[in-house]
Amino acid sequence: MKFYSYGKQTIDESDISSVVEVLRSDWLTQGPLVLQFEEELAKKFGSRYASVVSNGTAGLHLIGTALGWGEGDIVLTTPITFVASANCAIYVGARPDFVDIDARTYTIDVEKLEHKIKMYARQGKRVKAVVAVDFAGNPCDWDGLRTLKAKYGLQLVNDFCHALGAQYHGDEHYPAKFADAVNLSFHPVKHITTGEGGAILTNDTEIEREVKILRTHGITKSAELLGKNDGPWYYEMRQLGFNYRITDFQCALGMSQLARLDEFLERRRFVARYYDAAFRGDDRFISPSVAPNCKHAYHLYPLQVRFDRIYVDKRELFERLQRRGIHLQVHYIPVHLHPYYREKYGFKPGDYPESELFYEREISIPMYPSLAVEDLEYINGMIRESVAN
Numbered sequence: 001m002k003f004y005s006y007g008k009q010t011i012d013e014s015d016i017s018s019v020v021e022v023l024r025s026d027w028l029t030q031g032p033l034v035l036q037f038e039e040e041l042a043k044k045f046g047s048r049y050a051s052v053v054s055n056g057t058a059g060l061h062l063i064g065t066a067l068g069w070g071e072g073d074i075v076l077t078t079p080i081t082f083v084a085s086a087n088c089a090i091y092v093g094a095r096p097d098f099v100d101i102d103a104r105t106y107t108i109d110v111e112k113l114e115h116k117i118k119m120y121a122r123q124g125k126r127v128k129a130v131v132a133v134d135f136a137g138n139p140c141d142w143d144g145l146r147t148l149k150a151k152y153g154l155q156l157v158n159d160f161c162h163a164l165g166a167q168y169h170g171d172e173h174y175p176a177k178f179a180d181a182v183n184l185s186f187h188p189v190k191h192i193t194t195g196e197g198g199a200i201l202t203n204d205t206e207i208e209r210e211v212k213i214l215r216t217h218g219i220t221k222s223a224e225l226l227g228k229n230d231g232p233w234y235y236e237m238r239q240l241g242f243n244y245r246i247t248d249f250q251c252a253l254g255m256s257q258l259a260r261l262d263e264f265l266e267r268r269r270f271v272a273r274y275y276d277a278a279f280r281g282d283d284r285f286i287s288p289s290v291a292p293n294c295k296h297a298y299h300l301y302p303l304q305v306r307f308d309r310i311y312v313d314k315r316e317l318f319e320r321l322q323r324r325g326i327h328l329q330v331h332y333i334p335v336h337l338h339p340y341y342r343e344k345y346g347f348k349p350g351d352y353p354e355s356e357l358f359y360e361r362e363i364s365i366p367m368y369p370s371l372a373v374e375d376l377e378y379i380n381g382m383i384r385e386s387v388a389n
């Protein structure tokens with residue numbers, strides 16, 4: 001029996017030989033490929049700068065630090081995301097809070113966001129930043145977010161981990177045009193992988209400088225930043241930073257993968273078209289919808305199952321499909337319902353009804369480039385068989 005997971009990496013011989021070549025070279029880390037990968041990322045996604053980091057969570061931590069979040073600041077995100085999108089606020093002493101998703105796009109509901117900003121304003125508090133997630137690969141309403149940024153002076157972060165290659169108004173270069181900082185992850189289930197890894201994109205020179213210093217202990221050797229200079233060995237630690245660096249052999253893998261991103265996207269969109277045709281028009285399912293001004297990048301294919309219309313519950317559906325070699329996942333358990341968030345901040349069921357309903361219904365079905373038509377036929381057939389009584 002074949003094994004299907006909801007997502008997995010696509011590695012070929014060109015990826016392997018690019019890594020082996022670095023392993024035979026003089027640089028394993030902090031060598032020339034870091035800079036080269038950064039240049040290629042900036043070019044591909046149309047940002048002025050790119051900084052590679054050890055993973056996407058580290059990237060969000062650095063963004064929060066570089067944007068100056070701290071005690072008393074409110075940072076908003078959606079419950080339907082990975083915990084890291086909210087945790088980054090806590091790392092820097094800010095308070096995370098949530099805005100419900102839009103029932104159609106599964107991304108932040110911009111109207112509800114404005115309500116929340118106004119609610120805080122009535123209490124004399126100002127929202128500092130929004131971490132907007134292009135969930136599953138579907139761009140947020142960035143025009144709406146930009147309007148609120150201008151109106152309320154918000155900082156905007158795009159948690160872009162799911163959306164490499166997505167388009168907004170036909171533009172693949174949209175992320176850094178709308179957000180102050182953009183966060184990427186190169187975890188194996190994502191569009192391109194470096195094992196663990198991530199990157200920060202920005203058009204802002206200040207943010208770029210902060211991030212580059214913070215990812216390497218807060219240390220600088222840059223002549224214009226040094227207070228004095230004892231000699232060629234000299235460096236200064238001017239703020240508290242971290243070791244969030246990535247290696248050269250990971251960057252080699254990243255570049256080799258980035259060169260194939262368009263090919264991966266084409267395959268992911270092919271898989272999505274197959275699923276759309278299979279599940280649309282069947283009232284037991286809701287397939288993801290895409291706004292006319294967006295092109296989805298399909299990191300995930302979040303299928304909603306109307307369990308109220310079938311005789312199988314979610315646990316049973318998972319187990320039935322597992323027995324047939326199909327290993328689903330759910331994206332995500334609403335962040336506000338995790339024990340840590342409930343206990344620390346008092347969130348409770350019912351706080352974000354659209355997100356909670358989405359969680360009840362959502363299953364992430366296999367979505368990765370190497371799925372062939374016969375795989376999709378098998379997966380579709382097994383899902384249909386498993387939801388029937």
Ligand SMILES: Cc1ncc(COP(=O)(O)O)c(C=O)c1O
Nearest residue numbers: 055056057082084161185186187
């Ligand atoms: C939306 C989102 N944000 C942040 C992260 C964190 O990325 P990483 O796993 O590279 O730390 C992920 C990865 O799972 C993610 O999906």
